[in-house]
Structures are given as C-alpha cells and as structure tokens.
Amino acid sequence: xxxxxxxxxxxxxxxxxxxxxxxxxxxxxxxxxxxxxxxxxxxxxxxxxxxxxxxxxxxxxxxxxxxxxxxxxxxxxxxxxxxxxxxxxxxxxxxxxxxxxxxxxxxxxxxxxxxxxxxxxxxxxxxxxxxxxxxxxxxxxxxxxxxxxxxxxxxxxxxxxxxxxxxxxxxxxxxxxxxxxxxxxxxxxxxxxxxxxxxxxxxxxxxxxxxxxxxxxxxxxxxxxxxxxxxxxxxxxxxxxxxxxxxxxxxx
Numbered sequence: 001x002x003x004x005x006x007x008x009x010x011x012x013x014x015x016x017x018x019x020x021x022x023x024x025x026x027x028x029x030x031x032x033x034x035x036x037x038x039x040x041x042x043x044x045x046x047x048x049x050x051x052x053x054x055x056x057x058x059x060x061x062x063x064x065x066x067x068x069x070x071x072x073x074x075x076x077x078x079x080x081x082x083x084x085x086x087x088x089x090x091x092x093x094x095x096x097x098x099x100x101x102x103x104x105x106x107x108x109x110x111x112x113x114x115x116x117x118x119x120x121x122x123x124x125x126x127x128x129x130x131x132x133x134x135x136x137x138x139x140x141x142x143x144x145x146x147x148x149x150x151x152x153x154x155x156x157x158x159x160x161x162x163x164x165x166x167x168x169x170x171x172x173x174x175x176x177x178x179x180x181x182x183x184x185x186x187x188x189x190x191x192x193x194x195x196x197x198x199x200x201x202x203x204x205x206x207x208x209x210x211x212x213x214x215x216x217x218x219x220x221x222x223x224x225x226x227x228x229x230x231x232x233x234x235x236x237x238x239x240x241x242x243x244x245x246x247x248x249x250x251x252x
Contacts, residue, residue, distance in 0.1 A: 004102060008032060008094055015102055016074070022099045024080035027072030029095070033087045037073040040086055041065070053078055151231075171218055171238040174205075181251050188247075195250055205237055216243035 004015045011032040014025040026037040040046055054061060057078070064076040075083055077099050084092035178188040189205060192198045198205045207217060219237050239247065 004098075006098060008091065013095075013098075015098055017102045020103070022077040022080075022102050023066070023074045024077065024095065024099075025072050026075045026080065026083055029075075029080065029084060029087065029091075032091075035087065037075070037083065040083055046082075049082055050079065171240055172244050173238055177239060177244055177247055181248070183251075188251075191251065192247070197247075197250070211246075214242070215240055216246060 004017070005012050006015065007013070009032055011028070013028040016023040016025075030036055030040075050061065050064060053059070053064060057064075059076075064079050066074045068074065081092060081096055081099070084095040173185075174188055175185040178185045181188065183191075189198070192205075193200070196208055197211055198207050200206075217237050217239055
C-alpha cells in the first residue's frame with residue numbers, strides 16, 4: 001500500500017494506492033466542510049448508489065466502504081468521488097485529479113509542483129536525493145533505537161540487581177533516610193557536610209576519616225547506558241543500618 005497525504009485548503013487528505021485501486025480517507029475529506037461520512041451514508045440516494053456499484057463492479061461493500069478503528073472511514077475511489085460531489089463540486093474535481101495522477105504515476109502533485117519539476121529537472125533530482133538521504137537518516141536512527149532497546153534488555157538483570165540488592169532493606173539511600181527525618185536529600189547531605197561527616201569529591205560523597213572503616217556505608221559500582229547506547233559506570237554510596245542509626249542520632 002502506498003499512502004499519499006495532500007492538502008486541500010490547508011486540510012490533510014490521505015489517499016491510498018494498492019492493487020490498481022485508490023482508497024480515500026473519507027473522514028479527512030469531510031473535515032474541511034464540517035461534515036461526517038456517516039451522515040452521507042445514511043441517505044437513501046447513497047444506499048441506492050452503493051448497491052448499484054456493488055452489482056456493476058461485482059464487488060463487496062467492505063471493499064467499497066471500510067471503517068477502521070483509529071483510522072477513520074475509507075471509501076473506494078468510485079464512492080469517494082460521489083461523496084466529494086456531495087461535499088463540493090470543486091473538491092470533487094480536485095479529488096478526481098489526485099486519483100488520476102496516482103493511478104497513472106503512482107504519485108501525485110499539484111500542477112505548480114509538476115511545472116517546477118519540468119522547468120528545472122536538475123533541481124528535482126537534487127530534491128529527490130535529499131529525500132533519499134533523509135530516509136536513510138531516519139532508518140539509521142531507527143536501527144540505533146532498536147540496538148539501544150536490545151542493550152537495555154541485556155542490562156535488565158543488572159538493573160534488577162541494583163533495585164533488589166543494593167537498595168534492599170539492609171542498606172538505605174540518603175533520600176530514604178531524609179524522608180524519615182522529614183527533610184530533602186539535598187538538605188540532609190548539606191547538614192552531614194556541616195557536621196563534618198562527609199565531603200564531596202568528584203561527584204561522590206565520601207566520609208571523613210573519623211567515620212571511615214566503621215561500617216557506616218557501602219559503595220557499589222553499577223552499569224548504565226548513555227542515550228547513544230554506549231555503556232557507562234557510576235558509583236553509588238548507600239548507608240548501612242549502623243549509618244542510618246548514626247544519622248538519626250546526629251540530626252535529632
């Protein structure tokens with residue numbers, strides 16, 4: 001299926017080319033005129049037309065009128081043109097031109113665009129080359145995103161280990177202890193720094209000598225993935241039960 005989206009008076013209308021026929025999104029067609037395909041389908045004249053078309057084309061109604069959840073109502077080109085005439089004669093002519101061009105060339109364009117291509121074919125080649133490059137770029141991003149998803153799946157066990165083991169009940173993050181004390185993690189870290197319990201170095205909180213080697217904290221290295229999919233590592237310091245108890249005593 002080849003979908004083509006075109007604008008009529010600033011409104012998008014989707015045409016779909018497949019198996020030598022064109023389907024048109026009737027929901028799109030009706031929007032510029034503040035109407036709905038369902039209303040037109042309820043008309044006795046519409047029912048008579050569709051029944052006659054089914055008999056002449058030896059077709060099924062589902063191939064002529066198709067409602068798709070989330071995608072609106074679609075009409076076969078024969079039905080779409082009849083619907084377009086009901087909406088507006090000028091719109092019907094525009095739809096007919098688009099359908100003819102799709103069936104003939106597989107693509108359609110407004111007359112000014114066609115004239116531009118004919119007047120300057122070299123520019124048309126450059127535009128098509130640019131389109132080809134844009135599509136290649138989109139495919140590259142799609143491939144990159146797929147690889148990142150695969151890497152995240154591989155990393156899932158490590159993430160689960162971090163959540164379930166490092167952050168288990170036997171250790172506590174600064175944020176957890178801060179909540180117990182009715183504070184924010186930023187405020188608690190600042191307070192512990194003022195009390196000369198810890199200091200910050202290279203983005204990590206470290207204990208002063210007085211509090212080292214007392215089993216107050218544990219430091220773990222865990223793996224994460226950057227936005228481009230490359231792996232990285234980071235240090236995470238958590239407090240033991242003894243460290244949690246000490247903080248409560250100091251703050252209170």
